[in-house]
Amino acid sequence: xxxxxxxxxxxxxxxxxxxxxxxxxxxxxxxxxxxxxxxxxxxxxxxxxxxxxxxxxxxxxxxxxxxxxxxxxxxxxxxxxxxxxxxxxxxxxxxxxxxxxxxxxxxxxxxxxxxxxxxxxxxxxxxxxxxxxxxxxxxxxxxxxxxxxxxxxxxxxxxxxxxxxxxxxxxxxxxxxxxxxxxxxxxxxxxxxxxxxxxxxxxxxxxxxxxxxxxxxxxxxxxxxxxxxxxxxxxxxxxxxxxxxxxxxxxxxxxxxxxxxxxxxxxxxxxxxxxxxxxxxxxxxxxxxxxxxxxxxxxxxxxxxxxxxxxxxxxxxxxxxxxxxxxxxxxxxxxxxxxxxxxxxxxxxxxxxxxxxxxxxxxxxxxxxxxxxxxxxxxxxxxxxxxxxxxxxxxxxxxxxxxxxxxxxxxxxxxxxxxxxxxxxxxxxxxxxxxxxxxxx
RNA sequence: GGAGAACUGGCCGAGUGGUUGAAGGCGCGCGCCUGCUAAGCGCGUAUACGGUUUAGAGCCGUAUCGAGGGUUCAAAUCCCUCGUUCUCCGCCA
Numbered sequence: 001x002x003x004x005x006x007x008x009x010x011x012x013x014x015x016x017x018x019x020x021x022x023x024x025x026x027x028x029x030x031x032x033x034x035x036x037x038x039x040x041x042x043x044x045x046x047x048x049x050x051x052x053x054x055x056x057x058x059x060x061x062x063x064x065x066x067x068x069x070x071x072x073x074x075x076x077x078x079x080x081x082x083x084x085x086x087x088x089x090x091x092x093x094x095x096x097x098x099x100x101x102x103x104x105x106x107x108x109x110x111x112x113x114x115x116x117x118x119x120x121x122x123x124x125x126x127x128x129x130x131x132x133x134x135x136x137x138x139x140x141x142x143x144x145x146x147x148x149x150x151x152x153x154x155x156x157x158x159x160x161x162x163x164x165x166x167x168x169x170x171x172x173x174x175x176x177x178x179x180x181x182x183x184x185x186x187x188x189x190x191x192x193x194x195x196x197x198x199x200x201x202x203x204x205x206x207x208x209x210x211x212x213x214x215x216x217x218x219x220x221x222x223x224x225x226x227x228x229x230x231x232x233x234x235x236x237x238x239x240x241x242x243x244x245x246x247x248x249x250x251x252x253x254x255x256x257x258x259x260x261x262x263x264x265x266x267x268x269x270x271x272x273x274x275x276x277x278x279x280x281x282x283x284x285x286x287x288x289x290x291x292x293x294x295x296x297x298x299x300x301x302x303x304x305x306x307x308x309x310x311x312x313x314x315x316x317x318x319x320x321x322x323x324x325x326x327x328x329x330x331x332x333x334x335x336x337x338x339x340x341x342x343x344x345x346x347x348x349x350x351x352x353x354x355x356x357x358x359x360x361x362x363x364x365x366x367x368x369x370x371x372x373x374x375x376x377x378x379x380x381x382x383x384x385x386x387x388x389x390x391x392x393x394x395x396x397x398x399x400x401x402x403x404x405x406x407x408x409x410x411x412x413x414x415x416x417x418x419x420x421x422x423x424x425x426x427x428x429x430x431x432x433x434x435x436x437x438x439x440x441x
Numbered sequence: 442g443g444a445g446a447a448c449u450g451g452c453c454g455a456g457u458g459g460u461u462g463a464a465g466g467c468g469c470g471c472g473c474c475u476g477c478u479a480a481g482c483g484c485g486u487a488u489a490c491g492g493u494u495u496a497g498a499g500c501c502g503u504a505u506c507g508a509g510g511g512u513u514c515a516a517a518u519c520c521c522u523c524g525u526u527c528u529c530c531g532c533c534a
Contacts, residue, residue: 042503049501051514056515057514058459059514073514074513080514392488
Protein backbone atom coordinates (compact mmCIF):
# COMPACT_ATOMS: atom_id res chain seq x y z
CA UNK A 1 0.00 0.00 0.00
CA UNK A 2 1.19 3.47 -0.78
CA UNK A 3 1.53 6.11 1.89
CA UNK A 4 -1.47 8.42 1.47
CA UNK A 5 0.60 11.34 2.66
CA UNK A 6 3.26 10.65 0.06
CA UNK A 7 0.71 10.51 -2.74
CA UNK A 8 -0.85 13.76 -1.51
CA UNK A 9 2.47 15.55 -1.42
CA UNK A 10 4.01 14.06 -4.58
CA UNK A 11 1.17 13.62 -7.04
CA UNK A 12 3.35 14.19 -10.10
CA UNK A 13 5.91 11.61 -9.06
CA UNK A 14 3.14 9.08 -8.41
CA UNK A 15 1.49 9.86 -11.73
CA UNK A 16 4.78 9.28 -13.54
CA UNK A 17 5.40 6.05 -11.62
CA UNK A 18 1.96 4.70 -12.48
CA UNK A 19 2.46 5.56 -16.11
CA UNK A 20 5.84 3.84 -16.15
CA UNK A 21 4.18 0.70 -14.83
CA UNK A 22 1.40 0.83 -17.37
CA UNK A 23 -1.06 1.21 -14.50
CA UNK A 24 -4.18 3.28 -14.94
CA UNK A 25 -4.41 4.01 -11.23
CA UNK A 26 -6.07 7.39 -10.95
CA UNK A 27 -4.03 9.83 -8.89
CA UNK A 28 -6.54 12.62 -9.41
CA UNK A 29 -9.42 10.53 -8.19
CA UNK A 30 -7.43 9.84 -5.07
CA UNK A 31 -6.55 13.49 -4.56
CA UNK A 32 -10.18 14.55 -4.93
CA UNK A 33 -11.41 11.95 -2.45
CA UNK A 34 -8.57 12.68 -0.09
CA UNK A 35 -9.42 16.36 -0.10
CA UNK A 36 -13.08 15.64 0.60
CA UNK A 37 -12.09 13.34 3.39
CA UNK A 38 -9.78 15.87 4.96
CA UNK A 39 -12.44 18.54 4.80
CA UNK A 40 -15.07 16.44 6.48
CA UNK A 41 -12.90 15.13 9.31
CA UNK A 42 -12.43 18.40 11.25
CA UNK A 43 -16.12 19.12 10.77
CA UNK A 44 -17.22 15.82 12.26
CA UNK A 45 -14.67 16.01 15.01
CA UNK A 46 -15.60 19.48 16.18
CA UNK A 47 -19.24 18.45 16.31
CA UNK A 48 -18.26 15.38 18.28
CA UNK A 49 -16.32 17.63 20.64
CA UNK A 50 -19.44 19.77 21.11
CA UNK A 51 -21.55 16.70 21.77
CA UNK A 52 -19.06 15.28 24.24
CA UNK A 53 -18.90 18.55 26.16
CA UNK A 54 -22.69 18.86 26.25
CA UNK A 55 -23.05 15.27 27.40
CA UNK A 56 -20.73 15.94 30.27
CA UNK A 57 -22.83 18.90 31.28
CA UNK A 58 -25.98 16.83 31.15
CA UNK A 59 -24.34 14.35 33.45
CA UNK A 60 -23.46 17.15 35.86
CA UNK A 61 -26.98 18.60 35.76
CA UNK A 62 -28.49 15.19 36.48
CA UNK A 63 -26.25 14.84 39.48
CA UNK A 64 -27.36 18.21 40.79
CA UNK A 65 -30.96 17.13 40.32
CA UNK A 66 -31.75 19.78 37.70
CA UNK A 67 -33.86 17.51 35.58
CA UNK A 68 -35.55 20.18 33.48
CA UNK A 69 -32.31 21.82 32.48
CA UNK A 70 -30.93 18.41 31.60
CA UNK A 71 -33.91 17.59 29.40
CA UNK A 72 -33.54 20.89 27.55
CA UNK A 73 -29.87 20.20 26.95
CA UNK A 74 -30.69 16.73 25.66
CA UNK A 75 -33.03 18.13 23.05
CA UNK A 76 -30.36 20.55 21.94
CA UNK A 77 -27.70 17.87 21.58
CA UNK A 78 -30.17 15.79 19.62
CA UNK A 79 -29.84 18.09 16.63
CA UNK A 80 -26.05 17.93 16.77
CA UNK A 81 -26.36 14.19 16.85
CA UNK A 82 -28.35 14.11 13.62
CA UNK A 83 -25.79 16.27 11.85
CA UNK A 84 -23.01 13.99 13.08
CA UNK A 85 -24.81 10.89 11.85
CA UNK A 86 -25.21 12.48 8.46
CA UNK A 87 -21.58 13.54 8.16
CA UNK A 88 -20.42 10.22 9.57
CA UNK A 89 -22.19 8.35 6.84
CA UNK A 90 -20.48 10.54 4.25
CA UNK A 91 -17.14 10.02 5.91
CA UNK A 92 -17.35 6.24 6.05
CA UNK A 93 -18.36 6.15 2.39
CA UNK A 94 -15.39 8.27 1.39
CA UNK A 95 -13.11 6.30 3.70
CA UNK A 96 -14.13 3.08 2.03
CA UNK A 97 -13.43 4.56 -1.39
CA UNK A 98 -10.04 5.87 -0.33
CA UNK A 99 -9.13 2.56 1.23
CA UNK A 100 -10.14 0.68 -1.88
CA UNK A 101 -8.17 3.03 -4.10
CA UNK A 102 -5.06 2.72 -1.97
CA UNK A 103 -5.46 -1.05 -1.79
CA UNK A 104 -5.47 -1.33 -5.57
CA UNK A 105 -2.49 0.94 -6.24
CA UNK A 106 0.65 -0.92 -7.26
CA UNK A 107 3.97 -0.14 -5.61
CA UNK A 108 6.16 2.67 -6.92
CA UNK A 109 9.17 1.40 -8.87
CA UNK A 110 12.53 2.25 -7.35
CA UNK A 111 14.36 5.09 -9.10
CA UNK A 112 17.04 2.65 -10.27
CA UNK A 113 14.59 0.57 -12.28
CA UNK A 114 14.63 0.91 -16.07
CA UNK A 115 11.49 2.46 -17.47
CA UNK A 116 9.90 0.19 -20.02
CA UNK A 117 6.66 -1.13 -21.33
CA UNK A 118 7.05 -4.87 -20.90
CA UNK A 119 9.18 -7.97 -21.14
CA UNK A 120 11.06 -6.65 -24.17
CA UNK A 121 12.52 -3.80 -22.13
CA UNK A 122 13.94 -5.95 -19.35
CA UNK A 123 17.67 -5.70 -18.86
CA UNK A 124 19.92 -8.74 -18.88
CA UNK A 125 22.53 -8.23 -16.17
CA UNK A 126 24.58 -11.40 -16.25
CA UNK A 127 24.90 -14.93 -17.57
CA UNK A 128 26.37 -17.92 -15.86
CA UNK A 129 27.29 -21.21 -17.48
CA UNK A 130 27.13 -22.32 -21.09
CA UNK A 131 24.16 -24.21 -22.49
CA UNK A 132 25.09 -27.62 -23.89
CA UNK A 133 25.37 -27.83 -27.66
CA UNK A 134 23.42 -30.99 -28.38
CA UNK A 135 24.17 -30.74 -32.12
CA UNK A 136 27.86 -31.19 -31.38
CA UNK A 137 26.97 -34.16 -29.18
CA UNK A 138 25.02 -35.56 -32.08
CA UNK A 139 21.51 -35.89 -30.74
CA UNK A 140 18.32 -33.93 -30.53
CA UNK A 141 17.42 -33.07 -26.91
CA UNK A 142 13.96 -34.09 -25.77
CA UNK A 143 11.59 -31.73 -24.01
CA UNK A 144 10.86 -32.66 -20.40
CA UNK A 145 7.24 -33.38 -21.30
CA UNK A 146 8.46 -36.18 -23.57
CA UNK A 147 11.50 -37.23 -21.60
CA UNK A 148 9.75 -37.43 -18.24
CA UNK A 149 6.93 -39.70 -19.33
CA UNK A 150 9.35 -41.82 -21.38
CA UNK A 151 11.41 -42.41 -18.25
CA UNK A 152 8.26 -43.17 -16.30
CA UNK A 153 8.98 -40.45 -13.76
CA UNK A 154 6.42 -37.86 -14.90
CA UNK A 155 2.78 -38.67 -15.67
CA UNK A 156 0.51 -35.98 -17.06
CA UNK A 157 -2.31 -38.32 -18.04
CA UNK A 158 -2.81 -39.72 -14.60
CA UNK A 159 -2.68 -36.18 -13.21
CA UNK A 160 -5.67 -35.36 -15.40
CA UNK A 161 -7.42 -38.48 -14.12
CA UNK A 162 -6.83 -37.44 -10.51
CA UNK A 163 -7.45 -33.72 -10.90
CA UNK A 164 -7.52 -31.98 -14.27
CA UNK A 165 -5.14 -30.66 -16.88
CA UNK A 166 -2.17 -28.61 -15.67
CA UNK A 167 -1.47 -30.92 -12.79
CA UNK A 168 1.49 -33.28 -12.54
CA UNK A 169 2.10 -36.71 -11.07
CA UNK A 170 5.69 -37.69 -10.27
CA UNK A 171 6.71 -41.23 -9.54
CA UNK A 172 9.76 -43.29 -8.68
CA UNK A 173 12.97 -41.39 -9.34
CA UNK A 174 10.87 -38.39 -10.37
CA UNK A 175 9.21 -38.14 -6.97
CA UNK A 176 12.59 -38.72 -5.35
CA UNK A 177 14.24 -36.04 -7.48
CA UNK A 178 11.58 -33.57 -6.45
CA UNK A 179 12.05 -34.39 -2.78
CA UNK A 180 15.81 -34.19 -3.19
CA UNK A 181 15.48 -30.71 -4.66
CA UNK A 182 13.44 -29.56 -1.70
CA UNK A 183 15.90 -30.83 0.85
CA UNK A 184 18.93 -29.64 -1.07
CA UNK A 185 17.53 -26.13 -1.43
CA UNK A 186 16.45 -25.80 2.16
CA UNK A 187 19.82 -27.07 3.38
CA UNK A 188 21.57 -24.47 1.26
CA UNK A 189 19.45 -21.71 2.78
CA UNK A 190 20.04 -23.02 6.27
CA UNK A 191 23.78 -22.87 5.56
CA UNK A 192 23.32 -19.24 4.56
CA UNK A 193 21.63 -18.38 7.86
CA UNK A 194 17.98 -18.63 6.91
CA UNK A 195 15.47 -20.01 9.41
CA UNK A 196 13.19 -22.79 8.25
CA UNK A 197 9.41 -22.67 8.64
CA UNK A 198 6.57 -25.05 7.96
CA UNK A 199 3.35 -23.26 7.12
CA UNK A 200 -0.35 -23.63 6.38
CA UNK A 201 -1.14 -23.63 2.67
CA UNK A 202 -4.60 -22.25 3.36
CA UNK A 203 -4.53 -18.64 4.44
CA UNK A 204 -7.11 -16.01 5.28
CA UNK A 205 -7.95 -12.78 3.51
CA UNK A 206 -5.81 -10.63 5.82
CA UNK A 207 -2.75 -12.67 4.92
CA UNK A 208 -3.42 -12.42 1.20
CA UNK A 209 -4.14 -8.72 1.54
CA UNK A 210 -0.84 -8.16 3.31
CA UNK A 211 1.16 -9.64 0.46
CA UNK A 212 -0.81 -7.70 -2.15
CA UNK A 213 -2.64 -10.67 -3.71
CA UNK A 214 -5.96 -9.32 -2.52
CA UNK A 215 -8.10 -7.55 -3.43
CA UNK A 216 -6.90 -7.20 -7.03
CA UNK A 217 -5.88 -10.73 -7.90
CA UNK A 218 -8.56 -12.84 -6.29
CA UNK A 219 -9.22 -14.61 -9.60
CA UNK A 220 -5.77 -16.18 -9.48
CA UNK A 221 -6.49 -17.87 -6.15
CA UNK A 222 -8.22 -21.11 -5.31
CA UNK A 223 -10.81 -20.59 -2.59
CA UNK A 224 -12.42 -22.84 -0.02
CA UNK A 225 -15.85 -21.27 -0.38
CA UNK A 226 -18.03 -19.93 -3.09
CA UNK A 227 -19.83 -16.64 -2.64
CA UNK A 228 -23.12 -18.35 -1.91
CA UNK A 229 -21.76 -20.31 1.07
CA UNK A 230 -21.53 -17.55 3.61
CA UNK A 231 -22.43 -14.05 4.52
CA UNK A 232 -20.79 -11.49 2.32
CA UNK A 233 -18.82 -9.12 4.48
CA UNK A 234 -17.43 -5.68 3.83
CA UNK A 235 -14.92 -5.67 0.99
CA UNK A 236 -16.64 -8.56 -0.72
CA UNK A 237 -14.90 -11.17 1.43
CA UNK A 238 -16.94 -14.24 2.23
CA UNK A 239 -17.07 -15.14 5.93
CA UNK A 240 -14.52 -17.76 6.84
CA UNK A 241 -13.03 -17.72 3.37
CA UNK A 242 -9.62 -19.32 3.05
CA UNK A 243 -7.37 -19.25 0.05
CA UNK A 244 -4.84 -21.79 -1.18
CA UNK A 245 -1.59 -19.89 -1.02
CA UNK A 246 -0.02 -19.09 -4.40
CA UNK A 247 3.41 -18.85 -2.76
CA UNK A 248 4.89 -19.09 0.73
CA UNK A 249 5.74 -15.41 0.34
CA UNK A 250 2.20 -14.69 1.50
CA UNK A 251 2.45 -16.57 4.77
CA UNK A 252 6.14 -15.95 5.50
CA UNK A 253 5.53 -12.22 5.12
CA UNK A 254 2.47 -12.34 7.37
CA UNK A 255 4.15 -14.23 10.20
CA UNK A 256 4.86 -10.97 12.00
CA UNK A 257 1.77 -9.16 10.83
CA UNK A 258 0.56 -6.60 13.40
CA UNK A 259 3.75 -7.00 15.37
CA UNK A 260 6.39 -4.48 16.33
CA UNK A 261 9.81 -6.11 16.07
CA UNK A 262 12.97 -4.97 17.80
CA UNK A 263 15.52 -3.40 15.48
CA UNK A 264 18.11 -5.75 16.95
CA UNK A 265 16.22 -8.73 15.51
CA UNK A 266 16.60 -7.48 11.94
CA UNK A 267 17.25 -8.66 9.35
CA UNK A 268 15.07 -11.75 9.60
CA UNK A 269 15.81 -14.37 6.95
CA UNK A 270 13.16 -17.01 6.49
CA UNK A 271 12.73 -19.96 4.18
CA UNK A 272 9.93 -22.46 3.69
CA UNK A 273 8.92 -25.21 1.37
CA UNK A 274 5.26 -25.21 0.37
CA UNK A 275 3.18 -26.40 -2.49
CA UNK A 276 1.82 -23.40 -4.40
CA UNK A 277 -1.61 -23.15 -6.00
CA UNK A 278 -2.55 -20.90 -8.88
CA UNK A 279 -5.69 -20.75 -10.94
CA UNK A 280 -3.72 -19.32 -13.86
CA UNK A 281 -7.04 -17.89 -14.95
CA UNK A 282 -5.47 -15.35 -17.26
CA UNK A 283 -2.90 -17.68 -18.76
CA UNK A 284 -5.01 -20.01 -20.88
CA UNK A 285 -2.94 -21.12 -23.84
CA UNK A 286 0.44 -20.12 -22.38
CA UNK A 287 3.01 -22.83 -21.70
CA UNK A 288 0.33 -25.47 -22.04
CA UNK A 289 2.80 -28.35 -22.30
CA UNK A 290 4.81 -29.78 -19.50
CA UNK A 291 5.31 -28.68 -15.95
CA UNK A 292 6.24 -25.05 -16.55
CA UNK A 293 2.81 -23.56 -15.83
CA UNK A 294 0.66 -25.78 -13.64
CA UNK A 295 -2.01 -25.25 -11.02
CA UNK A 296 0.00 -26.86 -8.24
CA UNK A 297 3.77 -26.69 -7.97
CA UNK A 298 6.40 -26.87 -5.28
CA UNK A 299 8.61 -24.03 -4.23
CA UNK A 300 11.20 -23.21 -1.64
CA UNK A 301 10.75 -19.56 -0.83
CA UNK A 302 13.01 -16.99 0.80
CA UNK A 303 11.70 -13.95 2.66
CA UNK A 304 13.61 -11.20 4.42
CA UNK A 305 12.45 -8.47 6.77
CA UNK A 306 14.99 -5.68 6.97
CA UNK A 307 15.56 -2.14 8.08
CA UNK A 308 14.66 0.27 5.28
CA UNK A 309 18.25 1.32 4.74
CA UNK A 310 19.37 -2.29 4.24
CA UNK A 311 16.76 -3.61 1.84
CA UNK A 312 18.45 -3.03 -1.50
CA UNK A 313 21.65 -4.66 -0.39
CA UNK A 314 19.53 -7.50 0.96
CA UNK A 315 17.98 -7.89 -2.48
CA UNK A 316 21.42 -8.42 -4.00
CA UNK A 317 22.25 -11.02 -1.37
CA UNK A 318 18.98 -12.84 -1.80
CA UNK A 319 19.29 -12.93 -5.56
CA UNK A 320 22.79 -14.34 -5.25
CA UNK A 321 21.48 -16.97 -2.87
CA UNK A 322 18.95 -17.98 -5.52
CA UNK A 323 21.65 -18.07 -8.18
CA UNK A 324 23.87 -20.19 -5.99
CA UNK A 325 21.32 -22.98 -6.07
CA UNK A 326 21.45 -23.07 -9.87
CA UNK A 327 25.24 -22.90 -9.87
CA UNK A 328 25.49 -25.85 -7.52
CA UNK A 329 23.03 -27.72 -9.72
CA UNK A 330 25.08 -26.77 -12.78
CA UNK A 331 22.19 -25.14 -14.58
CA UNK A 332 23.08 -22.24 -16.93
CA UNK A 333 21.11 -19.13 -16.11
CA UNK A 334 20.91 -15.43 -16.64
CA UNK A 335 19.78 -12.61 -14.38
CA UNK A 336 17.25 -10.13 -15.67
CA UNK A 337 16.27 -6.85 -14.10
CA UNK A 338 12.58 -6.31 -14.73
CA UNK A 339 11.64 -2.95 -16.20
CA UNK A 340 8.87 -0.85 -14.67
CA UNK A 341 6.23 -2.25 -17.02
CA UNK A 342 6.94 -5.90 -16.18
CA UNK A 343 7.17 -5.80 -12.41
CA UNK A 344 4.68 -7.37 -10.05
CA UNK A 345 2.12 -5.39 -8.09
CA UNK A 346 3.95 -5.23 -4.75
CA UNK A 347 7.51 -4.85 -5.96
CA UNK A 348 9.73 -1.78 -6.12
CA UNK A 349 12.54 -3.71 -7.82
CA UNK A 350 12.69 -7.23 -9.15
CA UNK A 351 15.38 -9.54 -10.50
CA UNK A 352 14.30 -12.63 -12.37
CA UNK A 353 16.61 -15.59 -12.64
CA UNK A 354 16.06 -17.56 -15.81
CA UNK A 355 17.41 -21.06 -16.33
CA UNK A 356 18.33 -22.47 -19.72
CA UNK A 357 15.64 -24.77 -21.05
CA UNK A 358 16.57 -26.74 -24.23
CA UNK A 359 12.89 -27.31 -25.06
CA UNK A 360 12.31 -23.57 -25.33
CA UNK A 361 15.79 -23.03 -26.77
CA UNK A 362 15.80 -20.09 -24.40
CA UNK A 363 16.09 -19.00 -20.80
CA UNK A 364 12.90 -19.42 -18.79
CA UNK A 365 11.98 -17.76 -15.50
CA UNK A 366 12.72 -20.01 -12.57
CA UNK A 367 13.00 -17.46 -9.80
CA UNK A 368 11.88 -13.96 -9.02
CA UNK A 369 13.45 -11.86 -6.27
CA UNK A 370 11.77 -8.63 -5.23
CA UNK A 371 12.23 -5.80 -2.82
CA UNK A 372 8.78 -4.60 -1.83
CA UNK A 373 10.20 -1.86 0.41
CA UNK A 374 7.46 -0.69 2.80
CA UNK A 375 4.55 -1.62 0.51
CA UNK A 376 3.67 -4.95 2.10
CA UNK A 377 4.77 -3.73 5.52
CA UNK A 378 2.11 -1.05 5.39
CA UNK A 379 -0.54 -3.52 4.24
CA UNK A 380 0.40 -6.06 6.90
CA UNK A 381 1.30 -3.56 9.61
CA UNK A 382 4.86 -4.83 9.99
CA UNK A 383 6.87 -2.46 12.14
CA UNK A 384 10.05 -2.29 14.12
CA UNK A 385 11.37 -0.06 16.83
CA UNK A 386 14.87 1.11 17.43
CA UNK A 387 14.89 3.40 20.48
CA UNK A 388 18.54 4.32 19.99
CA UNK A 389 17.81 5.82 16.57
CA UNK A 390 14.21 7.01 16.56
CA UNK A 391 11.13 7.36 18.70
CA UNK A 392 8.11 5.14 18.19
CA UNK A 393 7.97 2.53 15.46
CA UNK A 394 8.47 2.46 11.71
CA UNK A 395 7.52 0.21 8.85
CA UNK A 396 10.23 -2.23 7.91
CA UNK A 397 11.00 -3.52 4.43
CA UNK A 398 10.05 -6.91 3.03
CA UNK A 399 11.74 -8.96 0.33
CA UNK A 400 10.90 -12.26 -1.23
CA UNK A 401 12.54 -14.59 -3.69
CA UNK A 402 12.12 -18.08 -5.04
CA UNK A 403 14.94 -20.34 -4.11
CA UNK A 404 13.76 -22.07 -6.29
CA UNK A 405 10.61 -23.08 -8.11
CA UNK A 406 11.07 -26.82 -7.86
CA UNK A 407 8.90 -27.88 -10.81
CA UNK A 408 10.70 -25.66 -13.26
CA UNK A 409 13.99 -26.69 -11.73
CA UNK A 410 12.99 -30.34 -12.20
CA UNK A 411 12.26 -29.68 -15.87
CA UNK A 412 15.53 -27.82 -16.33
CA UNK A 413 17.50 -30.62 -14.72
CA UNK A 414 16.12 -33.47 -16.76
CA UNK A 415 16.41 -31.49 -19.98
CA UNK A 416 19.92 -30.21 -19.36
CA UNK A 417 21.21 -33.47 -17.92
CA UNK A 418 19.71 -35.83 -20.50
CA UNK A 419 21.84 -38.29 -22.39
CA UNK A 420 21.63 -39.60 -25.94
CA UNK A 421 20.09 -42.88 -24.75
CA UNK A 422 17.21 -41.07 -23.01
CA UNK A 423 18.61 -41.40 -19.52
CA UNK A 424 19.24 -38.48 -17.18
CA UNK A 425 22.37 -37.98 -15.13
CA UNK A 426 21.63 -36.88 -11.58
CA UNK A 427 23.52 -33.68 -10.64
CA UNK A 428 26.20 -34.60 -8.14
CA UNK A 429 24.93 -32.36 -5.36
CA UNK A 430 21.59 -34.15 -5.41
CA UNK A 431 22.95 -37.71 -5.25
CA UNK A 432 23.29 -37.76 -1.46
CA UNK A 433 19.62 -36.82 -1.32
CA UNK A 434 18.71 -39.67 -3.71
CA UNK A 435 20.34 -42.57 -1.96
CA UNK A 436 23.33 -42.29 -4.25
CA UNK A 437 21.43 -42.60 -7.52
CA UNK A 438 23.64 -41.43 -10.40
CA UNK A 439 21.51 -41.98 -13.47
CA UNK A 440 17.78 -42.09 -13.98
CA UNK A 441 17.00 -44.58 -16.72
C1' G B 442 -20.38 -29.94 15.08
C1' G B 443 -22.91 -28.97 20.32
C1' A B 444 -22.78 -26.57 25.43
C1' G B 445 -20.60 -23.24 28.97
C1' A B 446 -16.94 -19.37 30.52
C1' A B 447 -13.84 -15.54 29.11
C1' C B 448 -11.50 -11.47 25.94
C1' U B 449 -9.47 -4.18 29.46
C1' G B 450 -2.86 -0.50 28.28
C1' G B 451 4.14 -4.12 27.64
C1' C B 452 2.20 -7.70 31.61
C1' C B 453 -1.25 -8.66 35.89
C1' G B 454 -5.76 -6.67 37.25
C1' A B 455 -10.16 -3.06 38.97
C1' G B 456 -14.21 -1.19 36.76
C1' U B 457 -22.33 -2.95 34.99
C1' G B 458 -24.39 4.08 31.71
C1' G B 459 -21.92 10.33 33.22
C1' U B 460 -14.62 14.56 34.20
C1' U B 461 -12.50 6.51 32.96
C1' G B 462 -7.72 6.93 28.10
C1' A B 463 -9.23 3.97 31.82
C1' A B 464 -7.93 2.72 39.68
C1' G B 465 -4.07 -0.36 41.73
C1' G B 466 0.20 -3.36 40.99
C1' C B 467 4.39 -5.20 38.06
C1' G B 468 7.75 -3.80 34.40
C1' C B 469 10.26 0.29 32.11
C1' G B 470 12.46 5.61 32.01
C1' C B 471 14.24 10.03 34.61
C1' G B 472 15.48 12.16 39.29
C1' C B 473 16.29 11.87 44.75
C1' C B 474 18.07 9.19 48.92
C1' U B 475 21.28 5.35 50.77
C1' G B 476 29.37 4.49 52.03
C1' C B 477 28.57 -1.67 47.87
C1' U B 478 24.07 -4.86 47.26
C1' A B 479 19.01 -4.67 48.53
C1' A B 480 15.19 -1.61 49.91
C1' G B 481 12.86 3.38 49.85
C1' C B 482 10.82 8.20 47.80
C1' G B 483 9.10 11.57 43.70
C1' C B 484 7.79 12.21 38.68
C1' G B 485 6.81 10.04 34.09
C1' U B 486 5.37 5.85 30.98
C1' A B 487 -0.37 3.71 24.50
C1' U B 488 -1.41 4.29 19.41
C1' A B 489 -3.48 6.45 15.09
C1' C B 490 -5.57 10.49 12.69
C1' G B 491 -6.96 15.80 12.23
C1' G B 492 -5.86 21.02 13.63
C1' U B 493 -2.08 24.59 15.19
C1' U B 494 3.56 25.09 13.85
C1' U B 495 8.72 26.56 8.50
C1' A B 496 9.79 21.86 11.17
C1' G B 497 10.02 19.63 15.86
C1' A B 498 8.41 20.16 20.81
C1' G B 499 4.07 21.67 22.87
C1' C B 500 -1.01 22.52 22.82
C1' C B 501 -6.23 21.51 21.11
C1' G B 502 -9.58 17.86 19.19
C1' U B 503 -11.32 12.93 17.57
C1' A B 504 -11.10 7.68 17.72
C1' U B 505 -9.47 3.20 20.06
C1' C B 506 -11.18 -1.50 26.58
C1' G B 507 -11.24 -8.71 20.75
C1' A B 508 -13.95 -6.87 15.75
C1' G B 509 -18.28 -4.82 13.55
C1' G B 510 -23.16 -2.92 14.20
C1' G B 511 -27.20 -1.00 17.49
C1' U B 512 -29.69 1.62 21.88
C1' U B 513 -28.65 6.54 24.41
C1' C B 514 -27.69 13.43 25.17
C1' A B 515 -23.69 10.03 26.94
C1' A B 516 -21.18 3.01 26.35
C1' A B 517 -15.26 -0.52 28.75
C1' U B 518 -20.18 -0.80 31.08
C1' C B 519 -26.82 -2.41 27.89
C1' C B 520 -28.37 -5.25 23.09
C1' C B 521 -27.11 -8.01 18.37
C1' U B 522 -23.63 -10.46 14.99
C1' C B 523 -18.86 -12.34 14.28
C1' G B 524 -13.86 -13.80 15.87
C1' U B 525 -10.45 -15.84 19.35
C1' U B 526 -9.09 -18.53 23.87
C1' C B 527 -10.25 -22.09 27.77
C1' U B 528 -13.35 -26.28 29.70
C1' C B 529 -16.77 -30.32 28.72
C1' C B 530 -19.21 -33.48 24.89
C1' G B 531 -19.18 -35.43 19.83
C1' C B 532 -16.14 -36.70 15.55
C1' C B 533 -11.35 -37.77 13.81
C1' A B 534 -5.47 -38.68 11.14
